[in-house]
Amino acid sequence: MTSSSDLEQIESRIVSLVKDFAFPHADDSIASSCRPIADMVATQAVTSSEGGKRLRALLTLDSFRAFASKDVLERDFDALLDLACAVEVFQTGALVHDDIIDDSDLRRGKPSAHRAFSTDTHSEAIGHGLGIMLGDMLATASVDIADKAASKLTYGSDVVAALLNMHREVEVGQILDLAVELNSLDDPNELVEASLNVFRWKTASYTTIAPLEFGMLAAGLSKDDARRHAVAVGLPLGLAFQLADDLLDVVGSSRNTGKPVGGDIREGKRTVLLADAINAADDGQRRELIDMWEADSRSETQVQRAIELFGQTGAIARSRNRIADLWHASKSAIDALDLSEYRKSPLVEACARFVPDIRANA
């Protein structure tokens, strides 16, 4: 694994791919009076693409390394790099839409795309419209990048279909996420089930399952084998990743810079942590939690009190156990793969990036 150099290659490739796609092409006729806005959107496409951890692109490359023969690895690495970037470009587009849906002002420490557009055009309506379109453009770009990459791969025939399935799964996940907002908080078991279900669709789909699947497909595994193995390893890993992310929001340290502790609570997000807390709470605590989450907003005192209750009810410990169990399941699935030790252990390392706490405590 040469992640740091992978990371550099991914970064520069993403910028060049997004520029190629989002800026008007040389032979595109754009009326001169409209060009400033077209250029503003293209520039924002690049800005919005910056600053990710690129975990998904890295996993795509590492999955390919684990499964590809030496020949295919050398011949197809460059095309695979594009495919890995397609996942990141998809994510950027999904986050642009996500920020509109959640009405978020910030993304990765900078103004969210629709907010930046609203400021620049002095119009909320036009800013939102341009944001919806930027998200659409990046979604189209991700398929376009993958389609071109697939045509260069030795084993590229099922790649576009897998990528489109990933798009669909995340879109379903976003719909389920909105559905959870409408559910009652009175049935915590239902909330746990629904939240894990959202994680499967909205997070695991494109964070771990699809990157593993793309690497395997490009290495020549059959469509069915790639799917089966990618789900076996990637589903528990993706769930663990999202649980760890939610946990970090509550017990976070300087490691998760830029994100104030308790952000999810402040937003009233319905998490597995909350469900576990409601589930294990006594009647008074349960009422307290439900009242807080049913209110329109939560004060800083309430955020601190909620974190306290997450600890007291054992929800935090429960989450750590959930993460450990899921990581164990993911590792067992890797163990069951027909891979030499030489290929298996870098894959375990690559997957461990998604659960940093586990790795630190291991």
Next chain:
Amino acid sequence: MTSSSDLEQIESRIVSLVKDFAFPHADDSIASSCRPIADMVATQAVTSSEGGKRLRALLTLDSFRAFASKDVLERDFDALLDLACAVEVFQTGALVHDDIIDDSDLRRGKPSAHRAFSTDTHSEAIGHGLGIMLGDMLATASVDIADKAASKLTYGSDVVAALLNMHREVEVGQILDLAVELNSLDDPNELVEASLNVFRWKTASYTTIAPLEFGMLAAGLSKDDARRHAVAVGLPLGLAFQLADDLLDVVGSSRNTGKPVGGDIREGKRTVLLADAINAADDGQRRELIDMWEADSRSETQVQRAIELFGQTGAIARSRNRIADLWHASKSAIDALDLSEYRKSPLVEACARFVPDIRANA
């Protein structure tokens, strides 16, 4: 040309394709508490797909008939029907996003998707979020349908790339359309140029150019030839179609049922008609028009007055001339194609559907 039976086949195929794609698949695990919302979105996907004139799908089929050999026509017609439907599914998704951007309550006489969702969930925010996601899902579906269709076509290799280019062009067009809203009305020549530019990207791209191109590609024309011919015929045709549509909004009769006359004026849309009127107006009329369009809204009296001014300034006559010239250019481009008369004349008929007035007056 067997359009009426084409139309029936297109209608039923669209419904079955959208159902296949939008409803959770049999092996999809959806938490039971979230299923009602997932089903609501899937049902709306079908509702939003109903009621179009299917001009784009029909043109795709007719372009294929004009260019394909008898063998290919018979062998590939079924796959081509799917490809034709992919254009319609794309349009439905684009209109769902368009209605959010324009904050439109109605679409084809029914509540727009995001408005229906807002009503059903009793939440504007969730309704908008679900609307954005439905648009995303339908965009993904259109590529998925085309990708599967392309794999069955004898000449399918360039079809997905052409479809993705169509997606990109319409997204650029939507961005340019928003940009025009920000332009000054003081330079009518600039407004004409910008409006025609929006028509090229937002309308001609997927209404005429892409359907012609898909039919030609599937018939076996080279990528470059298909593109060149499709633009030569489809660009003037698509511009004429949009000009005719805008004209119908002003001089419309019972033929354009469901649409109240002057809707574009009421919304303050910046059209070529408006630009032509401002261009030919005297100082007083010009001031009157600009004041009306710079206001937040227009009264019924003002709408009638604007229509009167469009007539008095000669803008309506100018538009009719523009449409006739563009239709002539499109027909000349068809004439220049290397096609037998037997194939040429049904193609002219198919294209004439996009400019019904011309046909009636011919």
